[in-house]
Amino acid sequence: xxxxxxxxxxxxxxxxxxxxxxxxxLTAKGFQVMLESGAGDAAxxxxxxxxxxxxxxxxxxxxxxxxxVVKVRKIDQADIDQLSDSTILISLIEICEDDGxxxxxxxxxxxxxxxxxxxxxxxxxxxxxxSSQSNIAGYRAVIEAAAHYGxxxxxxxxxxxxxxxxxxxVLGVGVAGLQAIATARRMGADVYAYDIRPETKEQIESLGAxxxxxxxxxxxxxxxxxxxxxxDEAKAKQQQMLAxxxxxxxxxxxxxxxxxxxxxxxxxxxxxxxxxxGSVLVDLAAATGGNCPLTEADQVVTKHGVTLIGHTNxxxxxxxxxxxFYATNVLNLLNIMVEKGENGLALKDLDxxxxxxxxxxxxx
Ligand SMILES: NC(=O)c1ccc[n+]([C@@H]2O[C@H](COP(=O)([O-])OP(=O)(O)OC[C@H]3O[C@@H](n4cnc5c(N)ncnc54)[C@H](O)[C@@H]3O)[C@@H](O)[C@H]2O)c1
Numbered sequence: 001x002x003x004x005x006x007x008x009x010x011x012x013x014x015x016x017x018x019x020x021x022x023x024x025x026l027t028a029k030g031f032q033v034m035l036e037s038g039a040g041d042a043a044x045x046x047x048x049x050x051x052x053x054x055x056x057x058x059x060x061x062x063x064x065x066x067x068x069v070v071k072v073r074k075i076d077q078a079d080i081d082q083l084s085d086s087t088i089l090i091s092l093i094e095i096c097e098d099d100g101x102x103x104x105x106x107x108x109x110x111x112x113x114x115x116x117x118x119x120x121x122x123x124x125x126x127x128x129x130x131s132s133q134s135n136i137a138g139y140r141a142v143i144e145a146a147a148h149y150g151x152x153x154x155x156x157x158x159x160x161x162x163x164x165x166x167x168x169x170v171l172g173v174g175v176a177g178l179q180a181i182a183t184a185r186r187m188g189a190d191v192y193a194y195d196i197r198p199e200t201k202e203q204i205e206s207l208g209a210x211x212x213x214x215x216x217x218x219x220x221x222x223x224x225x226x227x228x229x230x231x232d233e234a235k236a237k238q239q240q241m242l243a244x245x246x247x248x249x250x251x252x253x254x255x256x257x258x259x260x261x262x263x264x265x266x267x268x269x270x271x272x273x274x275x276x277x278g279s280v281l282v283d284l285a286a287a288t289g290g291n292c293p294l295t296e297a298d299q300v301v302t303k304h305g306v307t308l309i310g311h312t313n314x315x316x317x318x319x320x321x322x323x324x325f326y327a328t329n330v331l332n333l334l335n336i337m338v339e340k341g342e343n344g345l346a347l348k349d350l351d352x353x354x355x356x357x358x359x360x361x362x363x364x
Contacts, residue, residue, distance in 0.1 A: 002068070005035045015316055037057050060082075067084075071092075115333075117360075134176040135325075136322050145280045151278070172195055172256035178207065193212065214241045218230060251281075254285060266291045280309065283310050
């Protein structure tokens with residue numbers, strides 16, 4: 001069974017869907033890996049490294065013709081015609097921002113596994129690219145904040161004077177938020193955190209941070225562990241109640257998302273005006289409108305004396321580790337998709353396992 005690994009084409013995307021460590025495991029299992037030449041360059045994996053663990057380096061068209069094609073970002077429409085009829089495509093397919101790619105794939109009857117759709121159950125944790133990549137985003141958000149903040153994060157006592165620890169507030173305590181809390185704590189900051197799902201309080205405290213508790217009159221817990229959108233009244237109450245806590249922060253990291261909906265506004269312009277000159281806000285929701293209306297996607301700007309960081313692809317800023325995690329998630333998924341048959345590896349019925357059944361995209 002042949003697996004094609006494609007080079008990513010989206011501007012700024014430096015990740016690759018399989019890495020030499022994982023290719024070694026795939027070939028040991030019996031897969032033939034066909035890597036598009038240069039696919040790993042931006043993540044610092046050379047063609048020679050892939051070859052040394054058994055991959056064959058090929059052109060894009062050959063990689064597209066494989067039984068299974070793996071990618072990070074959704075496939076380019078121009079590549080869809082090159083896929084073979086029986087191909088299974090595995091990638092993120094960015095369902096919420098579909099631009100016709102889905103229909104083009106349905107028209108060709110290509111089977112595709114949308115990695116966003118891997119269900120959030122314990123057994124699927126090792127295949128969950130949203131979690132592995134969010135973890136990286138949470139870490140990198142703190143590193144970016146520290147790099148733009150003109151002071152220390154930890155308490156510093158030196159012969160030249162001392163500095164107080166920074167007050168860091170993390171808004172949204174999912175996977176990225178938890179990692180941001182842990183990273184900021186490791187760097188010695190005083191960390192406060194808030195989420196609309198009350199069950200996060202214990203997780204915040206277990207990382208040595210303080211939970212900000214607000215009574216906004218409704219719960220934000222939605223289906224599958226995700227948040228649901230609040231009523232307009234609760235949104236206004238939340239903004240107002242958070243304002244004093246946020247105005248005191250030196251660094252704010254916002255990670256609040258609602259699946260397929262615009263990000264909620266948590267940090268208003270009025271709050272930014274009240275923040276101290278030189279403070280930093282990292283808005284991990286910048287791609288979906290931002291948790292602060294002043295954030296600009298893919299830009300670092302200063303407004304009212306506050307640096308607003310709006311990068312939209314943190315994992316691509318750490319492409320070696322993010323690709324390794326991504327590739328391992330895909331390997332774990334492939335392990336449940338195939339079995340050893342008489343003539344080598346054979347594909348299982350994708351409807352038989354609840355994980356592949358949920359992630360397989362079908363026309364509505
Ligand atoms: N396999 C698994 O079991 C698995 C894997 C990953 C995540 N999860 C769980 O799924 C849940 C969602 O995690 P995620 O990282 O995907 O979340 P996410 O990226 O969708 O959202 C980030 C956080 O923002 C919060 N949020 C949304 N609106 C908000 C608002 N108005 N104010 C404050 N906070 C707001 C959400 O509650 C969430 O915690 C978590 O409970 C996580 O532990 C489970």
